[in-house]
Amino acid sequence: MIIEATGVTKKFGGFTALNAINFTLGARERVGLIGPNGSGKSTFVNCLTGVLPASEGMVRFDGQDITQLAAWKRARLGLSRSFQIPRPFRGMTVRQNIEIPLTFIVGRSDRARIEAEADAILAQVGLSARARARPRSLSQVELRKLELGRALAAKPRVLIADEAMAGLSDPEVDEILDLLMRLNSEGIAILLIEHIMRAVIRFSERIVVLVAGAKIADGPPADVMAHPEVVRAYLGE
Amino acid sequence: MSVVAKTAKDEVARSATRGGWLGPLLAASIGAALIAATFLVLDWLGTDYAYLAAYTVLQFVVLATAWNILGGYAGYVNFGSAGFFAIGVYTSVVVYQTIQLPILATIPLAAATAGLVGFATGYLTLRLRGVFFSIATLALAIVLQTLIVNWDWVGGARGVYVLRPQTVPVFGSYARYLFAVMLGLAILSVLIARLVENSWLGQGLAAIRDDEVAAECSGVPSLWLKLMATTLSGALMGAAGAPFPYFITYVDPNTAFSLSIAVNTIAMPLIGGTTTWAGPVIGALLIGSLQQYATVTISSAANLLIVGVLLVVFVIIAPNGIIGLITSIRERRQ
Numbered sequence: 059m060i061i062e063a064t065g066v067t068k069k070f071g072g073f074t075a076l077n078a079i080n081f082t083l084g085a086r087e088r089v090g091l092i093g094p095n096g097s098g099k100s101t102f103v104n105c106l107t108g109v110l111p112a113s114e115g116m117v118r119f120d121g122q123d124i125t126q127l128a129a130w131k132r133a134r135l136g137l138s139r140s141f142q143i144p145r146p147f148r149g150m151t152v153r154q155n156i157e158i159p160l161t162f163i164v165g166r167s168d169r170a171r172i173e174a175e176a177d178a179i180l181a182q183v184g185l186s187a188r189a190r191a192r193p194r195s196l197s198q199v200e201l202r203k204l205e206l207g208r209a210l211a212a213k214p215r216v217l218i219a220d221e222a223m224a225g226l227s228d229p230e231v232d233e234i235l236d237l238l239m240r241l242n243s244e245g246i247a248i249l250l251i252e253h254i255m256r257a258v259i260r261f262s263e264r265i266v267v268l269v270a271g272a273k274i275a276d277g278p279p280a281d282v283m284a285h286p287e288v289v290r291a292y293l294g295e
Numbered sequence: 296m297s298v299v300a301k302t303a304k305d306e307v308a309r310s311a312t313r314g315g316w317l318g319p320l321l322a323a324s325i326g327a328a329l330i331a332a333t334f335l336v337l338d339w340l341g342t343d344y345a346y347l348a349a350y351t352v353l354q355f356v357v358l359a360t361a362w363n364i365l366g367g368y369a370g371y372v373n374f375g376s377a378g379f380f381a382i383g384v385y386t387s388v389v390v391y392q393t394i395q396l397p398i399l400a401t402i403p404l405a406a407a408t409a410g411l412v413g414f415a416t417g418y419l420t421l422r423l424r425g426v427f428f429s430i431a432t433l434a435l436a437i438v439l440q441t442l443i444v445n446w447d448w449v450g451g452a453r454g455v456y457v458l459r460p461q462t463v464p465v466f467g468s469y470a471r472y473l474f475a476v477m478l479g480l481a482i483l484s485v486l487i488a489r490l491v492e493n494s495w496l497g498q499g500l501a502a503i504r505d506d507e508v509a510a511e512c513s514g515v516p517s518l519w520l521k522l523m524a525t526t527l528s529g530a531l532m533g534a535a536g537a538p539f540p541y542f543i544t545y546v547d548p549n550t551a552f553s554l555s556i557a558v559n560t561i562a563m564p565l566i567g568g569t570t571t572w573a574g575p576v577i578g579a580l581l582i583g584s585l586q587q588y589a590t591v592t593i594s595s596a597a598n599l600l601i602v603g604v605l606l607v608v609f610v611i612i613a614p615n616g617i618i619g620l621i622t623s624i625r626e627r628r629q
Binding site (some may be wrong): 108128129134138139149157159162167 | 505509510513570
């Protein structure tokens with residue numbers, strides 16, 4: 059397993075946002091993480107990536123305990139993420155956004171090489187024509203692609219895509235989905251947090267369901283979608 | 296022989312085309328010419344006051360540039376600039392009271408002391424963000440001022456006199472020498488700021504300014520980069536303070552921790568533009584010169600009024616400063 063989370067709990071004062079979550083992600087695996095709004099999905103991702111410290115529990119990456127590691131150290135190990143609400147570096151161009159992880163994670167110092175690699179990533183995510191644009195001029199789908207491009211520039215072994223398709227049209231969803239499939243076929247394990255069920259079912263080999271900070275199901279898409287507690291969580295009694 | 300000469304000529308032409316040495320050489324020549332012209336103009340005015348006024352303007356170039364390394368590049372607003380400046384001032388006073396080193400030897404000591412305090416402050420406060428960090432730096436300046444007020448050996452609340460020689464070899468008057476020292480510091484600080492801006496450190500600080508969480512997740516070690524920026528920024532402010540006792544000859548806490556220093560150091564980069572090294576330089580030269588002019592023609596009491604009015608004007612018409620205004624006009628035309 060490339061990620062093993064054991065008993066991850068997150069408390070904000072008296073409120074328990076995550077309650078003893080156990081989770082695994084295999085190398086090259088595609089896993090979907092679903093749950094209603096406020097179920098703790100993003101909090102869990104934040105605990106995995108080091109944006110938030112877990113109150114209890116342990117996170118291992120490729121066998122190494124990373125529970126106490128800062129987010130930048132986890133990113134350098136190969137744990138990369140995109141954000142639910144795009145968070146580009148707004149003062150930079152699209153290419154400069156991609157250059158940040160290339161400089162700080164891949165450790166490139168040769169200017170020409172950084173630019174060449176950035177251009178290759180921009181081509182991969184379909185943003186070549188927008189390389190010199192500022193994020194404020196990008197459309198929603200372009201911003202999502204920039205998020206994924208910046209995460210890819212870190213040369214990840216695990217990519218966590220947090221609602222990478224939110225707000226997109228059907229063809230745009232398919233475009234992002236194809237991109238994620240392609241990345242997975244290149245050897246990157248992907249955890250997809252998503253509300254668009256057709257995308258999650260098409261993409262995932264396994265689905266994990268969180269409700270009110272607790273894991274209620276974990277298994278193949280067909281089994282999980284038929285799980286009574288999942289049906290109740292999504293459709294009510 | 297002719298082949299060798301041709302090859303060398305080609306190489307020279309290639310280097311020039313690449314902008315290898317020609318750019319810096321041209322910049323250095325223009326810089327040297329400007330410095331010589333400044334000395335000529337100030338000599339022509341025929342009074343030491345002109346040198347001391349120019350010293351004050353350059354002191355603000357150093358302070359504004361130093362502030363901008365943390366406040367502009369990383370977006371961490373330091374309200375405690377006067378504290379770091381005063382560390383430089385009082386390091387100089389301590390050196391004067393003890394081993395009496397020349398100014399040029401005192402400046403590195405002052406920079407090291409202020410840099411060390413900058414590092415320690417950063418380590419304790421840089422986990423705070425936004426306004427919380429700013430309040431912590433303000434508190435630092437107040438704590439330092441309280442310590443100095445109660446430290447009799449450096450003059451305490453009543454202050455201390457620092458005697459300076461009337462003349463200095465080569466430079467003639469001491470005012471001319473002080474101006475040359477501050478000019479050297481200004482050039483050094485601008486070069487450092489430019490180097491930071493164009494390096495991986497500047498890239499990382501810019502990422503932190505835009506979005507610290509996204510920067511961390513992109514592998515930017517934000518705490519370390521901010522510590523480097525705080526140390527560098529503090530050290531340059533301390534360096535700017537080191538010659539001050541010799542400039543003013545009587546130092547007391549109210550002067551060293553002056554509100555005017557704290558306000559100007561923040562206002563000048565904001566008016567000039569915070570995202571590049573040129574912004575604080577433009578801001579400091581513009582506001583500093585205006586203040587000196589107002590001091591002579593109206594009153595020094597008008598100095599902070601000028602800054603206040605200009606800040607309000609710029610917040611309304613050019614919130615990203617003069618450089619930001621120029622950039623947006625250029626982008627619109629394209």
